[in-house]
Amino acid sequence: MSNQLDLSKELIGRRALVTGGTRGIGAAIAQRLVDAGAKVAVTARSRGEALPRDFAFVAGDVASPAGVAAVAEGALEALGGLDILINNAGGGSGFPQGMTSIPDEEWQAGFALNLFAAIRLTNALLPALRESKAGAIVNVSSGAATMAVSPIAHYAAAKAALNSYSRTLAVELAASNIRVNVVSPGPVTTPGSRAFSDALGAPPDLFAKKIPLGHYGSPEDVAEVVALLVSDRGKWMTGSLVNVDGGMSAR
Numbered sequence: 001m002s003n004q005l006d007l008s009k010e011l012i013g014r015r016a017l018v019t020g021g022t023r024g025i026g027a028a029i030a031q032r033l034v035d036a037g038a039k040v041a042v043t044a045r046s047r048g049e050a051l052p053r054d055f056a057f058v059a060g061d062v063a064s065p066a067g068v069a070a071v072a073e074g075a076l077e078a079l080g081g082l083d084i085l086i087n088n089a090g091g092g093s094g095f096p097q098g099m100t101s102i103p104d105e106e107w108q109a110g111f112a113l114n115l116f117a118a119i120r121l122t123n124a125l126l127p128a129l130r131e132s133k134a135g136a137i138v139n140v141s142s143g144a145a146t147m148a149v150s151p152i153a154h155y156a157a158a159k160a161a162l163n164s165y166s167r168t169l170a171v172e173l174a175a176s177n178i179r180v181n182v183v184s185p186g187p188v189t190t191p192g193s194r195a196f197s198d199a200l201g202a203p204p205d206l207f208a209k210k211i212p213l214g215h216y217g218s219p220e221d222v223a224e225v226v227a228l229l230v231s232d233r234g235k236w237m238t239g240s241l242v243n244v245d246g247g248m249s250a251r
Contacts, residue, residue, distance in 0.1 A: 007035075007036055007227070008035060008036060008037060009036070009037050010036050010037065010231045010232065010233070011033060011036035011037045011038035011084075011227075011230070011231060012036075012037035012038070013037070014037075014038045014039070014083040014084055014134060014230075015038065015039045015040075015041075015079040015080065015081055015082050015083050015084065016030075016033050016038045016039070016040045016041070016079075016082075016083065016084035016085070016086065016230070017040075017041050017042075017043065017058075017071075017075045017079070017082060017084070017085055017086065017125070018030040018033070018040060018041070018042045018043070018086040018088055019042075019043050019044075019062050019071070019086065019087055019088050019089035019117065019121065020043075020044055020062075020088045020089030020090065020091075021040075021041075021042025021043060021044065021055070021086075021088065022042055022044040022046075022047065022048045022057075023044075023048060023190070023191060024188075024190035024191055024219055025088060025140065025185065025188060025190060025219045025222050025223070026042065026044075026086075026088040026089070026140075027042070027219065028218075028219030028220050028222065028223040029086055029088060029140075029219075029222070029223040029226050029227075030042045030055060031223070032220070032223035032224065032226065032227045033084070033086075033226075033227065033230070034054045034055065036227055036231070038083075038084065039056075039079055040054070040055055040056070041055065041056040041057070041058050041074075041075045041078045041079055042055050042056070042057055042058070043057070043058040043059070043060050043062065043071045043074075043075065043089075044057075044059070044060075044089070045059065045060070045061050046059065047059070056075075056078035056079065058070075058071055058074035058075050058078060059074075060074065062089050062113070062117035062120070062121055063089075063109065063112040063113040063116075063117055064112070065120060068117065068120040068121050068124055069124065071121065072121060072124035072125050075125075076125075076128055081128055081131065081132065082125055082128040082129055082132065083129070083132040083133075083134050083135060083136065084134075084135075084136050084137075084138075084230045085121070085122065085125055085129065085136075085137045085138075086137075086138050086140065086226060086230075087117065087118035087121060087122065087137070087138070087139045087140065088140040089113060089117055090113055090114045090117075090140065090142070090155075090159070091113065091114075091155070092106070092109070092110045092113070092114065092152060092154060092155035092158075093106060094151040094152050095150075095151045095152075096151055097151075098150045098151065099150045099151075099153040099154075102153060102154050106154055107154045110154035110155050110157075110158050111154070111157075111158045111161070113158075114155060114158035114159055114162060115158045115159075115161050115162050115165070118139050118162060118165070119165060122137060122169065126173075126178075129176075129178050130176050130178065132178075133177070134232070135173075135176070135177060135178035135179065136178070136179045136180075136181075136229065136230040136234075137169070137173075137178065137179070137180045137181070138180075138181050138182070138183055138226050138229050138230060139162055139165075139166045139180070139181075139182050139183075140182075140183050140185070140222075140226075141159045141162050141163050141166075141182050141183065141184040141185075141241070142155070142156070142159045142184060142185060143184055143185065143186040143187075143243065143245050143248060143249055144156040144159060145159035145160040145162070145163055145184065146160070146249065162182070163182055163184075163241060166180055166181070166182045166239075166241075167239055167241075170238045170239035171239060174238055174239075179229075179234070179235075179237065179238040180238055180239065181229045181234070181237055181238060181239070181240045181241070181242065182240070182241040182242065183222060183225055183226055183229070183241075183242050183244055184241055184242065184243050184244065184245070184249070185217065185222045185244050185245060186207075186211065186217060186243070186244065186245020186246055186248040186249065187206075187207045187208070187211065187216045187217065187245070187246075187248070188216060188217045188218065188219060188221070188222060189216045189217070189218060189219075190219060207248070210248055210251065211245070211246040211247060211248045212246060212247030212248070212250065212251070213246035213247055214246070215246065216246075217244060217245070217246055221244055222244050225242055225244050229242070
């Protein structure tokens with residue numbers, strides 16, 4: 001008898017929502033969950049490129065309370081319930097002149113998208129997750145949360161707050177058998193990372209020399225870890241922060 005796991009079946013019967021799921025890391029996570037048998041809804045402000053027919057699309061801007069409410073309602077309607085929530089939506093502009101050049105409205109926008117979106121959507125979907133027998137939340141953070149990167153200080157601060165929030169949430173929801181974990185990617189090759197490098201006038205492999213494994217990761221590298229955390233393979237993991245960064249955080 002083979003002991004090899006069949007990863008194409010481990011999420012059959014589970015329903016997942018992935019925010020920011022139409023490109024980059026979010027799209028890779030959504031595809032990985034579909035490949036494991038899950039029924040998946042993705043959300044973003046616009047559909048963008050054509051999505052695989054296996055995905056349900058819910059339009060909405062999770063940076064606003066009204067947008068969160070619309071996404072929660074649309075996702076539950078499309079999925080008929082919820083077992084897995086991936087709070088992946090995030091990002092922000094870079095300010096090459098440094099932290100003191102970041103205007104107040106960018107700080108507010110950064111926290112709205114990178115912190116409050118996850119808090120509000122989690123709160124909106126908690127009743128559905130409590131009904132699940134396999135509730136799991138993964139919040140996608142960033143290695144920037146522990147770094148002093150002046151041009152994106154607003155983004156990094158919001159992600160650091162997301163890490164703290166997630167630890168407390170994991171403890172609070174453990175009694176409801178809802179697991180909460182954080183994935184913290186390092187430099188990953190995505191359209192967003194390229195746009196950030198361009199905005200700073202920096203080469204696309206700006207951080208490559210700081211990565212022990214010597215190269216940027218792919219969205220699929222992050223998606224594989226997320227799949228572990230939401231599956232029964234990760235059933236005794238909650239409150240964890242998993243760095244997916246080629247060893248960059250070990251320096």
